[in-house]
Amino acid sequence: MPPTRPLRGERALTSTTAPARFVLFPLHVVRSTRITAHLARITLGGESLAGFVNGGLDQRIKLLLPQPGQTEPLTPPGAGEFGWYQSWRAMDPAVRPVLRTYTVRAQRRDPDEIDIDIAVQGDHGPGSRWAVKTAPGDRVIVCGPAVEEAGGVEFRLPPSADWVLLAGDESALPAVAAILDELPAGLPVRVFAEVEGPGEEGYLPTGRPGVEVTWLHRGEDVDPVLPTAVRAAELPPGEPYAWIAGEAASVRELRRHLVRERGIDRRAVCFMGYWRAGRTEDQRAEDGPAVDDD
Numbered sequence: 109m110p111p112t113r114p115l116r117g118e119r120a121l122t123s124t125t126a127p128a129r130f131v132l133f134p135l136h137v138v139r140s141t142r143i144t145a146h147l148a149r150i151t152l153g154g155e156s157l158a159g160f161v162n163g164g165l166d167q168r169i170k171l172l173l174p175q176p177g178q179t180e181p182l183t184p185p186g187a188g189e190f191g192w193y194q195s196w197r198a199m200d201p202a203v204r205p206v207l208r209t210y211t212v213r214a215q216r217r218d219p220d221e222i223d224i225d226i227a228v229q230g231d232h233g234p235g236s237r238w239a240v241k242t243a244p245g246d247r248v249i250v251c252g253p254a255v256e257e258a259g260g261v262e263f264r265l266p267p268s269a270d271w272v273l274l275a276g277d278e279s280a281l282p283a284v285a286a287i288l289d290e291l292p293a294g295l296p297v298r299v300f301a302e303v304e305g306p307g308e309e310g311y312l313p314t315g316r317p318g319v320e321v322t323w324l325h326r327g328e329d330v331d332p333v334l335p336t337a338v339r340a341a342e343l344p345p346g347e348p349y350a351w352i353a354g355e356a357a358s359v360r361e362l363r364r365h366l367v368r369e370r371g372i373d374r375r376a377v378c379f380m381g382y383w384r385a386g387r388t389e390d391q392r393a394e395d396g397p398a399v400d401d402d
């Protein structure tokens with residue numbers, strides 16, 4: 109049976125000396141739902157979420173997942189005292205939790221819950237595998253914001269923007285949806301969403317005034333379709349603010365197009381490589397920045 113009340117020991121691990129911006133929240137899976145063909149919604153709950161301060165928009169978090177053979181992730185020892193990341197790095201790589209980055213799609217109170225939507229097409233790695241097989245009651249640790257303006261939110265709309273461009277693949281759609289939730293009504297928004305096929309098209313809200321969504325199907329083609337589609341598109345007049353995320357090479361190409369060919373001010377283009385073809389998140393952490401700022 110899924111737990112209906114917070115499990116014991118789900119208090120946030122915080123520092124006793126200074127308020128940490130990001131802390132570890134021990135949580136459990138409340139529900140797991142397949143919301144489209146290739147996106148799974150994992151709803152997490154727990155007592156510690158009372159102290160979770162979602163910054164909204166594209167707020168990122170880290171999931172700390174169990175290694176194969178473990179029933180729950182080991183808590184980095186001493187994480188509350190001297191910072192969870194150093195503590196995690198000092199752990200034996202064979203047993204320390206797998207770290208993966210995701211977006212907070214939604215947060216609710218009474219009961220305290222957060223939703224994380226995870227792309228699960230194919231067999232990516234431990235993150236997508238966990239999302240496919242996790243069940244209510246499974247334990248997980250989230251590293252998330254514990255204070256206002258903790259960081260991890262990249263979307264910053266300048267007051268001067270006349271319209272907004274949002275572009276990304278399945279990994280970026282949770283952030284796109286959360287951003288759309290918060291944009292001022294009536295602000296023109298062009299969304300370019302690259303997905304495997306029509307099975308994802310129900311994911312974004314429809315009928316919002318001013319929001320035009322173009323769905324791009326990858327199908328069997330592994331080449332990124334996003335830069336090609338935006339290059340061919342007629343975009344609205346005026347000063348844009350662009351937010352792009354997804355596979356690193358595709359994001360880089362699209363960003364170059366916007367800055368070099370469209371002449372958009374580089375400061376008005378927010379871009380993030382959310383994953384890189386052929387590289388795991390652990391490998392990318394060793395590689396350094398996934399997208400060059402050139």
Ligand SMILES: Cc1cc2nc3c(=O)[nH]c(=O)nc-3n(C[C@H](O)[C@H](O)[C@H](O)COP(=O)(O)OP(=O)(O)OC[C@H]3O[C@@H](n4cnc5c(N)ncnc54)[C@H](O)[C@@H]3O)c2cc1C
Nearest residue numbers: 210211226227232233234235236279384385386387388389
């Ligand atoms: C700030 C930020 C926010 C993010 N938010 C989300 C989110 O809300 N939802 C979400 O699903 N992802 C999100 N991502 C992307 C996610 O962190 C990566 O996709 C991650 O690599 C998934 O881990 P994994 O264990 O499944 O695969 P890994 O073990 O990291 O990689 C295994 C293999 O799968 C490939 N791969 C990884 N991700 C994908 C993908 N999406 N499509 C196709 N192949 C892939 C890799 O290239 C590699 O070859 C976010 C990333 C960042 C940086």
